[in-house]
Amino acid sequence: MDAIIVYWSKTGNTEKVALAIQEGLKDAGADVSLKRVEDAGDVDFYAHDLVCIGFPSYRWSPPQPMDEFLNSKFRAYRDQGRVKVGAPKVPGKNALIFCTYSGPHTGIRETIPAGLYAGQFFEHLGFTVLDEWYLVGEFHGSEEDSTKGRLGDIRGRPNQEDLRKVKQDASQLAREADTVFVATSKRFYEEAMQIVRHLKHCGVTVHHPCFHLDSNAVDTDPELKSQVTQQHFLEINESEMVYALLPRGYIGCSVTIELTYAYAKGKRIVVSEAPSEFAVWPMVSEICSPEQFLARFERK
Numbered sequence: 001m002d003a004i005i006v007y008w009s010k011t012g013n014t015e016k017v018a019l020a021i022q023e024g025l026k027d028a029g030a031d032v033s034l035k036r037v038e039d040a041g042d043v044d045f046y047a048h049d050l051v052c053i054g055f056p057s058y059r060w061s062p063p064q065p066m067d068e069f070l071n072s073k074f075r076a077y078r079d080q081g082r083v084k085v086g087a088p089k090v091p092g093k094n095a096l097i098f099c100t101y102s103g104p105h106t107g108i109r110e111t112i113p114a115g116l117y118a119g120q121f122f123e124h125l126g127f128t129v130l131d132e133w134y135l136v137g138e139f140h141g142s143e144e145d146s147t148k149g150r151l152g153d154i155r156g157r158p159n160q161e162d163l164r165k166v167k168q169d170a171s172q173l174a175r176e177a178d179t180v181f182v183a184t185s186k187r188f189y190e191e192a193m194q195i196v197r198h199l200k201h202c203g204v205t206v207h208h209p210c211f212h213l214d215s216n217a218v219d220t221d222p223e224l225k226s227q228v229t230q231q232h233f234l235e236i237n238e239s240e241m242v243y244a245l246l247p248r249g250y251i252g253c254s255v256t257i258e259l260t261y262a263y264a265k266g267k268r269i270v271v272s273e274a275p276s277e278f279a280v281w282p283m284v285s286e287i288c289s290p291e292q293f294l295a296r297f298e299r300k
């Protein structure tokens, strides 16, 4: 995965977080570049699989240099026709927003609007905003704001423990962004196996149905069936998206449960055809044939 981190930092807190994210992403095998916003004028967001944007909260907004950067990029992409009505998702393009804040007056509510605001630029460009992270940072130069605010004594934050967690979360994010869970019913195992093989060949981490198990035995053994289901839930947790192979729209009970679980966990759900069960439709992000789906990984 190719990632870029663009950040602005006045007193160093956001920079520490940016560096921890860089380490975490690298640990997970990503190619990462890091730029201060002042040097990021020529960055093309679409040239990266993951764009991480970081800044401190100033009055529940991004500070002016970051705001100007996001707006100028947005204007340029809009002029190129890349801002489309309905904001269709561009496959494989993800963003992460990270804000540091001191929260002296109203705590985390002083930064959430800034994170959501920045995320909107990316959603409008078709990116999936994987998350917004809010990290506590000492208010350098104001002892009162660093000790008597809503969050108490925040001197020294982000501290080693905060940064360790950031690094760990970044690794996790990178792994998830490259992981697909393939779901299907046993009657389509042959086709699903081919998809899995192809994805693996493209370097994607894939979780998939237990092809090696006797599916009749699984269906008739309650213990085994629930073990398999639980295993799939854990694998869905580790995946960025679920691809459900549904020839002629067929969707069985197990796949319905898996998609419902994935949806509740905020995962993207891509299906090969519209499911015959209409109740599943609101959970689907995209319909994409196996050929189209595989083609996007080949380009990577």
Ligand SMILES: Cc1cc2nc3c(=O)[nH]c(=O)nc-3n(C[C@H](O)[C@H](O)[C@H](O)COP(=O)(O)O)c2cc1C
Residues within 6 Å of the ligand: 008, 009, 010, 011, 012, 013, 014, 015, 055, 056, 057, 058, 059, 060, 100, 101, 102, 103, 104, 107, 110, 111, 136, 137, 138, 139, 140
């Ligand atoms: C001019 C200025 C305005 C700030 N406004 C807010 C604010 O409205 N809410 C908040 O939680 N923190 C506010 N802060 C604190 C910073 O967001 C926080 O200390 C941040 O971690 C600093 O990041 P940096 O070290 O990367 O510059 C402000 C800091 C400055 C210097």
